[in-house]
Amino acid sequence: MARRSITEEEISLIKAMLARGMKNKDIQFYFNRQDRAVNSGRISGIRDRSYGPEVPTASDESLSAFIANFASPALAAPGIVVETAPAAPLDAMDEKVLRSFFAEASGAWHCTVGETDEFECKEGFSLRNFSKPLRTIAGYANNRGGYLFFGVKDKPLGFAVCGLADDRFTNTDQNKFSQTIRSVLEPTPRFRVASLKLDAMTVGVIHVEPHSAKPVIASKTEGDVVEGAIYYRYPGETKAICYADLRAILDERDQRSREAILPMVQRLLELGPKDAMVANLADGQLEGGQRPIIIDQQLVERIKFIRDGQFDEVDGAETLRLVGDVSPVDLSSLTTIKTVRTELTEESIVRNFVGRVLVEEPLAYVRQASHEQSFLLPLFYYLHLAGQSREGAIADLQAHRNAKPNTAKEIVRRLKRQRTLFVAAGGKRLATLNQIREQSVGEIKSASQAKAVMDAITGIAEGDSEIFEYANGLVNQALEFWGTDRSLVSYLRKAASRLDELVYGPQVADA
Known part of the structure; x- marks a missing residue:
């Protein structure tokens, strides 16, 4: 038998940790040393009994004693001090954080906080x-x-x-x-x-x-x-x-409002009252003197106006409300002023999902996804943020007239669980997927490497939950190459969408 890199006692403790439901990355914390690493693949081998099957599982009492008395081993070369960046704080719902609030004494657990x-x-x-x-x-x-x-x-x-x-x-x-x-x-x-x-x-x-x-x-x-x-x-x-x-909360809110509006006031002062207008988003009016708002002749011909006292609307249709007289103007002799507005894009839909950004209007991201040529974009994260059900999302898409028919049709199939983005891996894809499962991919350094990794992520299954966050980090790395290779975009969309349906799909109710 080949000499093992970890002892039978360690294997028995790892088996007990697996029985307790601990994740690979948490188990590694207790057994990685400066002179010997215990990778995730080794722990998976112990889990499926391909490594050390004859070693018995440690008792729950032995495991509790081991964890309670655990201390990180000293560095092999204490005379050398290397200054490193401070470790990122653990997530508030990380298991280590939650366990730190409890302690066991005399066979009973207590909440110490x-x-x-x-x-x-x-x-x-x-x-x-x-x-x-x-x-x-x-x-x-x-x-x-x-x-x-x-x-x-x-x-x-x-x-x-x-x-x-x-x-x-x-x-x-x-x-x-x-x-x-x-x-x-x-x-x-x-x-x-x-x-x-x-x-x-x-x-x-x-x-x-x-x-x-x-x-x-x-x-x-x-x-x-x-x-x-x-x-x-x-x-x-x-x-x-x-x-x-309450006064402190209101003062803090007022302070944030002042800080947000100061740059706008500064810009108004720079332009002066003659060259600036204020858009009142509450009532839809542009305010700033008696100057007219000019509408192109072609646009006027395409707009249906509602006159005072006359209402003839189609439910859900876009409506422009004007107060005052409207006159067409020939703009051929005028300088065109282009107003640019930031819109939702497929890149922002992917990036905000990967970064778990708490967007203010999550359903707008779902509707925007239905406008794209491809239906391969994260959806369930935004439905989860909005508290929207699958049934409600389907009704919303069917009522949304601007959606691309084929894209909306495929999105509805995903919402009804009639289509999945899972693709079974084989050959090189399987080899890359195994690297992901062992969390040994390392830094993604090129668009071609990013494609291979993103392609393999679509082979991740429901049972691979322990690597979901690691895979999300790989997608985040690959996003750095978004603008360098257009063909990579499709791989990024597929990978992000697969993680989306794995992590957040189960959290979106049917109705």
Whole structure:
């Protein structure tokens, strides 16, 4: 038998970690050393019993003791100090972050952070009786964010972990949470949902981000939530906001508004009142003196105007409302002034998906995708952001008259699960896919390499969930070559769309 690079004790612990549901990248943290790396492929080999099948699995108690006493090995050459860039902070819902809030003692798990202005514990979970968690979610959004733990007892019981009594939390789609929250709170707080396994117990986790457009207000009365109330998270409790904290929120919002408008004011001062007009986006008027707005003769002939007291509209058709008299003007002798407006593009649809950008109008991205020649663009991420169902998206597309018929038809097939972007890999594609699975692709240095990697990503299956984020990072690298090779765009669209249907497709409800 060939000499193994890792010991049987390490293999037994890795098997126990796999049984506990830990991901390859988290297991690597405990076994990678300066003089020996344990790659993801080795862990996958232990998982499928092609490596060390005869080694028994360590007991759960041995694994817990190993993790509790784990310390990173010292550097082999402590005399050499290399200055490195600080590590990027872990995501708020990373398993390491969530586990750091709990500790095991005497065979029992406890939430060590207790209840503060950023943490709240609930013993049970029911979406039908969700008014108290709604207050907390609103309070977090109006303060600096925080975590809600379900399956953890309250203070009198020492914040002991009791686990969820059933699987209602884990089986509830984030879209259902979104609908419940959106129906009571405006603007809708931004949140994420996860489950954490602590031995045989499951803890439900909701993380809420501070809202960028505070205050979040209750739009209707629902149980313990009172219509019109503004809730704020204070240490250990959520209650109606105090005047001083509300004043601070309003002052901060006013400050952001002033900072946003100052560049516009500066530009107006540079142009002067004779050369500037203000577009009032609330009522659609251009304001700035008595100067006329000139419309080209050809455009006038194509516009149907609605006169005062006369209404003859087609539902959904575009309408131009004018106040005052309209006269055609010959522009042949005038200098053309071109107004440029930033539009959604296929590149922005892909880039915002890869970067997980929280766009303000997510459904506009779905509609724009229906305008493109190709139907291969991310969709489910934007439907997930909007809380839109597949059925609702289909109805929206069918009512959208400007969509390209063939593109809209294929998008509807994707929404109905009649078409997938999965392509089984073989030959060179399979070899590249295996590199992705082992997370050993490295830096993408050319458009041709980007094509090969993007092509292989379409072969990723549902069971490869541990590499979804790694593959997303590869797409992000390949985006650097977007403008250098037009043929690469098709590969990028396909790869992004495959990851989109894998990661966010299951999170979009049917109806």
